[in-house]
Structures are given as structure tokens and as C-alpha cells.
Amino acid sequence: MIFTIAMLVFPLVWTIYLSLTDAEGSVRAPKEIIGLDNYIEVLTDTARFWPAVGRTIVFTSGVLIAQMVLGMCIALLLRRSFRGQGIIRVAILLPLVATPVAVGMMWRLIFDPNIGPANYLLGLVGLGPFPWLAGEKTALATTMLIDVWQWTPMVALILLAGLTSLSDDIDEAASIDGANAWQRFWSVTLPMVWPSVVVAVLLRGIDALKTFDILYATKGRGGGSFNEVETLNVYAYGLSFDYNEYGLASTVLILFFALIIAAMLALTSRNKER
């Protein structure tokens, strides 16, 4: 109870309180209650807030779809036993054990437009340099690629756990009935492994929504010179640590919290319907 109050309720209540004040500069400085002014300011901000909401949704849905598809492919591959399976399993899981900040910095070097190996390799196969993280329009997609590289193994691991618990009998029966591989996957395997899919979507979805480290490590403060990878998390961080505008930062965080709760409820309610 004390733990819950200290670690969950107090920070939430304090953040709600700050979101209703004009706190800036120092959180200990005198501040006034200004009602919903911060919420009005944030919700009418079409320059930074709403684009950040859009990027947050694009980033989350993009990486989630890619990770679920790739994760399922990897899990199906690893379900069958084959020579060298152990080595491949370890290799696939390696990105998981790296710290996201280190991962971000590593990929930043790899994707450096002038001295990075990514463009060098493209040059070897006759392709021109690609802007990767440097491009205003390509940076978000590149950070999504990095996220997919790091977290697909976790999805694969969850799905593999679900797949290995299934009996092969039904699959074999469907095969004898003449169902092809896709039909067997779509009509037999997927429905049975669905609870694992939901767990993976929930865990990874919430995690992707609040991604910060990779974005900060690759593009820095503000999500780049054009805010090109500025999601809600990066925006709230900037309001707090660059601008010291704690009232506005708290407002963004409360709205972000509401978005996460709404996404979670939507996902779980769809699962119940199913």
C-alpha cells in the first residue's frame, strides 16, 4: 500500500497538480494554479504537440506491425529443428541484451552519411548514398528500423513460447485434409497462438509508445533540427530539461498517459471480443 502510494499515486497526483500550474524554471519556485490553460495551450499547439502525437502513432504502429510479422516468421522458423539452430537462436537474441542508448549510438555511427559503413556498403553494390538518419523525411523510418532490429527478437521469443506449447496433431490433421501451409497457419496455428500474440502486442506496443533512448541517442534533443523524430516522449523531455517548463511538460505527460491507457484498453477489449 505504502509502496503503491509512494511510487504510483504520488507521482501521478503531483504531475496532475503541476499540469494545472504555471510551474517553470524551478519546481520549487512559487507557482500559481491556472486551471486548464496548459491543456488548452497544448491541445491547440499544431507546431509541436500534434505532429509529435502523429509521430508517436506512426512509430508505434509501424514498429509493432513489422515486429509482429517478422517475429512470427522467426518463431515459425525456430519452431522446427534444424542444424545450427542453437547458434541462430543466440544470434537472433543478441540485439536484446544491448542497452538501447548504446544501440542508438552504434547505429548513428553506422548511418553517418559521410563516414558510416552503411553508405559505404551501398556504394559497393552501386547504389548512391542514402540519407538514413540525416534526412528530414527518412530519419523516423530509420529509427523505426533500429527499433525493429532490437526488439523483434523479444516478440519472436514470446511467440515461440506460444508455438512450442501447441500440439502438432491438429496441424497434421489439417495437412491430411489438404490444407496448404498458409491455410494451416491462418486457420489453425494463428487462432491457437493468439493469446501469445496479444501478450506480445501489449508488451511491445506499450514499450514502443514510450520509446525514448533510441530516438535521443540517434537524433539528440528535440528529435533533430526539424523535430523529425520528436515523439511525445521526446517532446515532454525537451519541455522539462531544455525549457524548464514543468507545467506544460506535465500536461503533455498526462495526455500521453491517457493515450497509453486508451491504447491498452482498445487492445484488451478487442481481445475480449475475439
Add this chain to the structure above:
Amino acid sequence: MKRLPAMGIAFAMAVPLAMSGCGGEASEESSDVVHVTLANHVWTENIKAQFDDFTAQTGIEVDLTQLGEDQLSDQYNVKLNAGSEDIDVMMYRPLQEGKMFAHNGWMADLSDKVTSNSDWEWEDYQEGPVTATTYEGKVVGVPIITETEVLYYRTDLLESSGYDAPPQTLDELQEMAAQIHEDNPDVAGFVARTGRTAAVTQFSSFLFSYGGDFDDGSGNATLDTQAAQDAYEMYGGLIRDYGPANVSTDMSWPEAMAVFTQGQAAFYVEANSLYKNATDPANSQVSDTVGFSAFPAGPAGSKPYNIPAWALGVNEGSSNIDNAWKFIEWATSKDQTLLNQQAGVPSARTSVWNNPEATKDYPADLVAAAQAGAEAGIGHDRPLVVQVAKAREVVGQPIVDAITGKDIESAIATAQSDYQGFLDGEE
């Protein structure tokens, strides 16, 4: 059964709390430890090597925390906001954070301390740096590093393109960058910081040399003046037209310096204090062919920034302020300052600059460039406001728009309007 975990959690929380109470008492008793937070910098590396000397002189141990610039800034925001006592001495950027920290009441008043020791001699400090570490008439910091913007260049590339001297004006810089880039298509004619906020400081010397500034000091934005427009176009155009291929708009000094030191650029504008990155053979592939010259003149002359980049201050919440001052007094003494200056860190003490021993190991052309910058330089390299980070984003946007070839007039008009709104809000 449910009570047990709750009791366990309460106990788990009570133990650290009780221990932190003990820690508080212990720290009061053991005030012979001074907690110092420093940035990753050449100055820090030099002073770290001398800590034993400080302990031998005073009996005070130094507990050092060393962080990168951004992490350092975030650390201060969190800890000073919380009234934390575990920072005594803090290395900070007077022009970036000084006003904000002092405005928030996070910096101890050192006015009496700086005048308490005539041998240490506060009057020895240059006026500009002293102004930057003074807030509302109170001294809140002691400057440790000064910087001025100079031109780094490749002597071999100039020579092969038929030039026997570095450019004296910005127009000549543009012509020579174009010619060298044409003669050596794989080499950029010019490189500099490109990040929206990172570039502001290096862009400032262009702005001043065209006769402009960010504002008029009376709350009026001046980004749409002809001088500012020309400066934005020159800085952005140099990188856009002659910069590295496929240039990113996220470069701060480490990335831009890497392009130069890997032999991929002919000209580079940067702070003089970073020169060792270019002349040290361990870091630079062009260490033998680096030259330095004064910042090229614009229509208003050569007016680079000349600023106190870093200073030492004391946390207002510290319970160890006397020992914190002892550390600062030692670290900024004439002896330590001379050692640092000899190791490549430009000082804010006049006496050190007058000592021939202080600069004997510097490249002669760098000394000349720094002296020229000190004579004609401007005392700031970013807007002089409380919320510097926000202001830098606004005034820096036209730089990246110019680099990427966007509509510069529209970018400047937007920046002018946004910056005026920002200034109105600061009043």
C-alpha cells in the same frame, strides 16, 4: 498474508531512509570531502591530474563526477531542482545556463569570497568573462575557460589550389572553398556545425561580422535585418554548396571536427580551445597540415565571439560551501591556470596571457588568431536570455533551412516573429 508483503515493502523503504539519515550526519562530520561535478573537457583532464596536490595542501578529498555536456546539464536540472546537497562545486556554462541557474536561486553568492584573498586576485580576470559570471550584481561563478572562434584550414589544399595565405574576408573564404572543392571534388570546401542549436554559437561570428546580432538588447528581435539575412545565407550557403556530400543537419563539434580531421574538408570554423583535436596525430589525420587564422572579416570587420565557455560555481544547497570555495580558489589559482593554459586551455586571467611561458607550446598562428579575436571579439555567442535552449532553437532554424536549401526568406520571417514572441514572453 497480504500484510506481509506490505510490511516488507515498508521495511525495505524504511531502511534506505534511515540510512540516508545516517548519511546526512556522516557528511556533516566528513566535510573534508568536496563533491565536484565536471564536464568532459581538456580542462577537466588537466585538473584531475592535480587533485592530489589540492588534498595535500588542504586535507580535503575530492569526490569527482564527470559527465558529457548534455548529461551534466540534465543532472543539474534534476539535482538542483530537488535541493540536493551532493553537489558542492559545479562546472557550468555561464552563457548557456548561468542566468537560468542564478534566476532559480541554485547558485551561491561568491561576491565576498572572490575578494577575500588578494593573492588569488579577482581583478586579474578579464572583464567580459566576469560579466558573464555575475548575476544581478552578485558573483556566482569563476570563469575557467575562454574561447574565440577561429578558422581552421588545410595548408596543403590551399597550396595545391594556388593560395599562399588563408582568406582574410568571408567573401574570400567562399571563393577559396569553391575553388578547392572544384579542384578536389571528394573534399568539402567548408565544414561547420549543422545542428539547429549547435550551429548557433559558430554562426554568431558570421552574424557579428556582418554587423548584426540576435536582438538589440532592448527586447527587439533583429533576425530580419539585412546583416542577419546575409549571415544566414553565407553560413548556410557555404555548407550547402561546398560542404560534405549528403550532409546531416545534426552535426555538433565532434562530428564536424571528425570530418575535418579525417581530411574531408579544407576549411572549418570552430572554437580555438578545441585545436588539439586537430593537431594531435592520435586524433587527426591532418595534424601536420593544419593552419589557423583569425576569423575572416565581414562587412563589419572580423568580429568573432570571445566568451567564457565554462566556469565553476557553488550549489546554493550545499552544506559544504567553504570547502567548495577552497577547491575553486585552488583550481583557478594562478599556478593551476598557468598549467592549464600551457596544456592548451585558454584562460580568463590577464596575467597568464601576459606570461610568455603560457603560450610557448601553442601553434604561433593559433596564438595570433586568438589574440585578434580577443581584441575585436564579442562577449556572447548566443542570445543573452534566461531560456537559452529555447531561444537557440528559434534563431537556429534559419541556419538549417539555409543548409538544406529551403526558402530562407520565409524561414527568417518565421524566426523573427517567433523570436520576438519569445522575447516578449521573457520580459
